[in-house]
Amino acid sequence: MRAIRKTSFGAGFEMVDRPLPHVGEDDVLIQVKASSICGTDLHIYEWNPWAQDHVKLPLTVGHELCGVVVDKGINTDGPEIGQLVSVESHVICNRCSFCRTGKGHLCENTEILGVHRDGAYAEFVAVPAINAWADPPEMPYSIASLQENFGNAVHTASVPLVAGRKVLVTGCGPVGVMAIAAAKALGARSVYATDISDYRLSMAWTMGADLTINPKKQDVLSTVMDATESEGVDVLLEMSGAPSAIDEGFRALKPGGEAALLGLTSADLSFNLDDHIIFKGASVHGIVGRKLWDTWYKMRGLLRSGAVDLAPLVTHRFALDDFERAFELMAAGECGKVVMFPDPAEADGPLS
Amino acid sequence: MRAIRKTSFGAGFEMVDRPLPHVGEDDVLIQVKASSICGTDLHIYEWNPWAQDHVKLPLTVGHELCGVVVDKGINTDGPEIGQLVSVESHVICNRCSFCRTGKGHLCENTEILGVHRDGAYAEFVAVPAINAWADPPEMPYSIASLQENFGNAVHTASVPLVAGRKVLVTGCGPVGVMAIAAAKALGARSVYATDISDYRLSMAWTMGADLTINPKKQDVLSTVMDATESEGVDVLLEMSGAPSAIDEGFRALKPGGEAALLGLTSADLSFNLDDHIIFKGASVHGIVGRKLWDTWYKMRGLLRSGAVDLAPLVTHRFALDDFERAFELMAAGECGKVVMFPDPAEADGPLS
Amino acid sequence: MRAIRKTSFGAGFEMVDRPLPHVGEDDVLIQVKASSICGTDLHIYEWNPWAQDHVKLPLTVGHELCGVVVDKGINTDGPEIGQLVSVESHVICNRCSFCRTGKGHLCENTEILGVHRDGAYAEFVAVPAINAWADPPEMPYSIASLQENFGNAVHTASVPLVAGRKVLVTGCGPVGVMAIAAAKALGARSVYATDISDYRLSMAWTMGADLTINPKKQDVLSTVMDATESEGVDVLLEMSGAPSAIDEGFRALKPGGEAALLGLTSADLSFNLDDHIIFKGASVHGIVGRKLWDTWYKMRGLLRSGAVDLAPLVTHRFALDDFERAFELMAAGECGKVVMFPDPAEADGPLS
Amino acid sequence: MRAIRKTSFGAGFEMVDRPLPHVGEDDVLIQVKASSICGTDLHIYEWNPWAQDHVKLPLTVGHELCGVVVDKGINTDGPEIGQLVSVESHVICNRCSFCRTGKGHLCENTEILGVHRDGAYAEFVAVPAINAWADPPEMPYSIASLQENFGNAVHTASVPLVAGRKVLVTGCGPVGVMAIAAAKALGARSVYATDISDYRLSMAWTMGADLTINPKKQDVLSTVMDATESEGVDVLLEMSGAPSAIDEGFRALKPGGEAALLGLTSADLSFNLDDHIIFKGASVHGIVGRKLWDTWYKMRGLLRSGAVDLAPLVTHRFALDDFERAFELMAAGECGKVVMFPDPAEADGPLS
Numbered sequence A, B, C, D: 001m002r003a004i005r006k007t008s009f010g011a012g013f014e015m016v017d018r019p020l021p022h023v024g025e026d027d028v029l030i031q032v033k034a035s036s037i038c039g040t041d042l043h044i045y046e047w048n049p050w051a052q053d054h055v056k057l058p059l060t061v062g063h064e065l066c067g068v069v070v071d072k073g074i075n076t077d078g079p080e081i082g083q084l085v086s087v088e089s090h091v092i093c094n095r096c097s098f099c100r101t102g103k104g105h106l107c108e109n110t111e112i113l114g115v116h117r118d119g120a121y122a123e124f125v126a127v128p129a130i131n132a133w134a135d136p137p138e139m140p141y142s143i144a145s146l147q148e149n150f151g152n153a154v155h156t157a158s159v160p161l162v163a164g165r166k167v168l169v170t171g172c173g174p175v176g177v178m179a180i181a182a183a184k185a186l187g188a189r190s191v192y193a194t195d196i197s198d199y200r201l202s203m204a205w206t207m208g209a210d211l212t213i214n215p216k217k218q219d220v221l222s223t224v225m226d227a228t229e230s231e232g233v234d235v236l237l238e239m240s241g242a243p244s245a246i247d248e249g250f251r252a253l254k255p256g257g258e259a260a261l262l263g264l265t266s267a268d269l270s271f272n273l274d275d276h277i278i279f280k281g282a283s284v285h286g287i288v289g290r291k292l293w294d295t296w297y298k299m300r301g302l303l304r305s306g307a308v309d310l311a312p313l314v315t316h317r318f319a320l321d322d323f324e325r326a327f328e329l330m331a332a333g334e335c336g337k338v339v340m341f342p343d344p345a346e347a348d349g350p351l352s
Helices: A039-046 A049-054 A141-160 A174-185 A196-208 A218-228 A244-253 A275-277 A296-306 A320-332 B041-047 B047-054 B141-158 B174-185 B199-206 B220-227 B242-252 B273-278 B294-304 B320-332 C039-046 C049-054 C141-158 C174-185 C196-207 C220-227 C243-252 C273-278 C294-304 C320-332 D039-046 D051-054 D141-158 D174-185 D198-206 D220-227 D241-254 D273-278 D295-302 D320-332
Strands: A002-006 A015-019 A027-036 A064-072 A086-089 A124-128 A131-132 A165-172 A190-194 A209-211 A233-238 A253-261 A269-270 A283-286 A314-321 A338-340 B002-006 B014-017 B027-036 B066-072 B083-089 B123-126 B131-132 B165-171 B190-194 B210-214 B232-240 B255-261 B269-270 B281-286 B314-319 B337-341 C004-005 C012-015 C025-037 C063-071 C086-088 C126-128 C132-134 C166-170 C192-193 C212-215 C234-239 C252-259 C267-271 C283-286 C314-319 C338-343 D003-004 D014-016 D027-037 D066-071 D086-089 D124-128 D132-134 D165-170 D189-196 D212-215 D231-236 D253-262 D269-271 D285-286 D313-319 D337-341
Touching: A002 A086, A002 A320, A002 D273, A015 A320, A027 A086, A027 A141, A027 A283, A039 A049, A039 A320, A064 A141, A086 A141, A086 C220, A124 B281, A131 A233, A131 B083, A141 A174, A141 A314, A141 A338, A165 A174, A165 A244, A174 A190, A174 A196, A174 A233, A190 A218, A209 A218, A218 A244, A218 A296, A218 B199, A218 C243, A233 C192, A244 A253, A244 A269, A244 A320, A253 B273, A275 B255, A275 B281, A283 B273, A296 C294, A314 A320, A314 B131, B002 B320, B002 C338, B014 B255, B027 B083, B027 B141, B027 B220, B027 B269, B041 B047, B041 B320, B047 D320, B083 C192, B141 B174, B141 B294, B141 B314, B141 B337, B141 C234, B165 B174, B165 B242, B174 B190, B174 B199, B220 B242, B220 B337, B242 B255, B242 B269, B242 B273, B255 D231, B314 B320, B314 C294, B320 B337, B337 C049, C004 C320, C012 C320, C025 C086, C025 C141, C039 C049, C039 C320, C063 C126, C141 C174, C141 C294, C141 C314, C166 C174, C166 C243, C174 C196, C174 C234, C192 C220, C192 C243, C192 C314, C192 D337, C196 C212, C212 C220, C220 C243, C220 D039, C243 C267, C243 C273, C273 C294, C273 D253, C283 D273, C314 D141, C320 C338, D003 D320, D014 D320, D027 D141, D039 D320, D066 D124, D066 D141, D086 D141, D141 D174, D141 D295, D141 D313, D141 D337, D165 D174, D165 D241, D174 D198, D189 D241, D198 D212, D212 D220, D220 D241, D231 D241, D241 D253, D241 D269, D241 D273, D313 D320, D320 D337
Parallel strands: A165 A190, A165 A233, A190 A209, A233 A253, A253 A283, A314 A338, B165 B190, B165 B232, B190 B210, B232 B255, B255 B281, B314 B337, C166 C192, C166 C234, C192 C212, C234 C252, C252 C283, C314 C338, D165 D189, D165 D231, D189 D212, D231 D253, D253 D285, D313 D337
Antiparallel strands: A002 A015, A027 A064, A027 A124, A027 A338, A064 A086, A086 A131, A269 B269, A283 B281, B002 B014, B027 B066, B027 B123, B027 B337, B066 B083, B083 B131, C004 C012, C025 C063, C025 C126, C025 C338, C063 C086, C086 C132, C267 D269, C283 D285, D003 D014, D027 D066, D027 D124, D027 D337, D066 D086, D086 D132
């Protein structure tokens, strides 16, 4: 089969021919229909310091996908062959104390597709059956592929209570704008969004933001204060990892407010615990991955009910063979989600 | 009446003669029986930068006290004249949105005794009747005076769930060691405590710590990991404000754990949000003041049931007239709580 | 002034001439602009057993209102004269342990307007200033009057988590249909509603129900199971007090689900704790009044943001002088909310 | 091997010879060291209506046990051969939505040892490896066997917050008295206990109750009110299933209080939702089984730290061969926990 692999240190991927993956007793084999690109994939492509530390070569990359089950191990009892599925990319041990107490997203033995084991940018991939999430047959492949990334957004918007509250989202990359949509669907009274890119702010607007702020052009704090009768926001969803956004976000947070942090800073930060957390009596929650499987059930509801529509977020489609152009676009940044199709004839929209 | 006042910029207090405080319609007048010294009082005494920014002179200082009600305004209906009371030092407005929603500890219009209005180091003090907390008549004056400071500890130990869990307390000043006692009484499975002073660690031991660690002599992280089968602690109560203690505390915190922060850092801090909060999926809570009045009810239960005994923490007693010596002792640091008595004949233990 | 009073045992009210209410130091005097009718008012009108037990005569009745502040006591600092206000009808003591810990809705010394003290069906009413909730000047009087009743609905829909969940509302009286609107605005994925009146089910539909069920015509349990892929609902909001609705509601509740109970049964009930609560691992919450003042802030957000529009619920308007016809309509039951206006010229819609 | 089986309708069990259980790929084979008797086992012995409805014959009975792992399937990776283990008796599917969201105790496909599949009263039993909980080798067999039953008590005492609160336990059977011990260890300020048997009240006392009440001799409500300054209790743990105890328990519950219900009523009950739940603004939680596996981790902490000592609860030991006498004693009721040993030489105390 064709697979996009990282085979050597340095930037770039190559497409190679590989044997079909082994299907274990608890696994399903999935014929990939679509796979989307995440910031992490770009880090691996560019071979940044994080990638150098975490990724062991050679490796088939990619972790966001959907596909159809074509084979299954003897111990599985679902999903059935022929079923369209999305995939949770975190393969957990189900045995450690985290897995055994509803905190599988913190499993110490997690293996991530496309980081620790062969992933999604291929014609076929094998995953534990429990990681394959059954989708309705009519779900477009690009939406199905986006679900695992959408899960980060839903997880973030679910930890603080957003219903009936005013929410600030700092950082409007794909997960940020999906968090805007999730927060609105979960009852947020209003959602304000910041980003330094007007392209991204227009995506934020499309996904439901009530107000967008470009810190290069407007003062974030005073704009938020004007919008909230000088009260500040009840909830901060920090999706950027940028020190200035973090600082502005906490300044705009009301005393007694809640913050959920997803964006990674990748370095120590100069941070004022007194003003940002202690004097405010604020609560701050670190967000990692998706809650297994609460987040998936919640996503299912948000998508099936139509409360969230992810379609406007898919801005570009490529044939998998055309991955180089897809990654160049990602690197340039003027895009929403970019989805690749092993079989271009099955793309659910025009290719770029 | 005699009152200890801050009358001029620079270090020190002076004892002066003052008229009796005015008793408003909603107020009670309290004859002070005991008043204890808090770190904040020492800051004002020493006139440190925080004090220079926050305190307006002239002012009668002190905010921890107990006494007997001797007069009351026309709008009050309790406590009665003759009642022994402790005092909540935060006078809140009862009208802002925080006060109206059970978050009075975040009231934007708070006035603190001995910081923003005349305080406790005097023969008499007037406070709103609702700030006067009725004590059992047999409660020793020193314990009654300590209650408001104990409230900080109880508030901290009540925000994360400690019952059945392993808890690390970083910083064993008076509030830290009271937090140890509170956590144990609230069901903590075990409490580990750190401080760089052996004197304070011995107080920690007295107040119920299961293990004490001096970072000057032992590695905090490895000691905690040894004590917890390499899991780390479920809960961190940060009472020191010291960057190294904060860093060690978060390192020792288990993924999915909870931290409550009370100690002030008084400056920006180099902090790793990724490792300390995000990847861990941790929750962090800023603690300020006491919950009005949940914390007081909880304290009442802990003290009246005998679950917590604060007596060992009162290491020194002075006549109020002898305040200079009391503050010198505080500045030297080899003490637990220091309590002053306007009438030395009413001290509930030998004077120093 | 004119006032509608209950002056003697037996059915009915009478309109009488009364002196202006006394305005205490903490009170405001309100010129009533609109007052709406609640089921409780009908009970008092009909003098049912509950009314006979709880209401002391003579009394000016009515507890839902809005009006304009025309005088204020010396201790008040807001709202100002001229301000349009709605009124929280529960006058609480602010001193008991419930009031002091954010549970004022459980205050043991509560006095309710129109039940324990003179109420809203009059040209003027005096209430504590803290009970007068400032409204935007452009808010229609009928909506402003409805707010306190809307508060019951918002409180009910806020105790269980409804965001992203499937909700069943049993009972579509005014509070029931407002709970539908509140649940939808707070992010409920879908809301199913039951009532034996098709008139009320059509109101449910108007206020946002996704599915309405008349138990006289359809089997509630199988209809809900069909709508939920046989899972049942995550949340039950019980607004009817009817034994059959309660039974059906709990049968339709998913294991691990949450129920909030507002409807009063007025008698012992045959109830299966094993099947309805224990085996299901369900959580059940009793709802009384509004949370003071969290619910009011939440309502403010839902109304001002336009997330909830109460206008369609106001089906009839009467002059206050015409109260007999208003109560006859209420007794017949084919109505939404019925609002009365002391000055018919100020009605915000055509009179019936 | 020897096994105690239910082979025919009607009262009684018989000891028969059986082949060793089959050990599946995910299973461990356990040589039983001790097995204790639960009320459910007595129901099956007596063949009461519940048993007739739920138990399919023939069946090896018993579900509380400990033993040593002597064989293991190919897919297991712990516990190891030779390890002492206790057993969680609920075998869950790990695939349904409850299992996948941390609510395995509500799994729709649960099979219970000794109810739906062969159980613990035998020389050997096979269970999924994940159901075998590793114990420290020095743990007495009787304590290890009791753990699964203790889990019901810990689960009950963990759902409402008991730390710092006043708790009423209605019903002092073994689970009731273990709930007393758990509540005290988890920080309850005081625990009051009711039962109609003085024998059981003396067990309650031994396990840490602060006050015991026999409703045959004392009025429960007035006794609790006297003990709580007329406030009532914050938390009710209902462990009896007796209508009068349930009624008294809810009467004694404070407004805003929390109740956890474990005792089964086995029939419809006349219950006052208005007074017991709604007007009180109470929250009521149904308790079933143990939380998998949170409760086991919590238990582990309570037992290993010495916070709870279950030893006094083991009042009688029998050889497994002597099961008839053990069940006669259970039926008579004057006992705590009764433990049986396949090899009498391995009993951890004198046999009865």
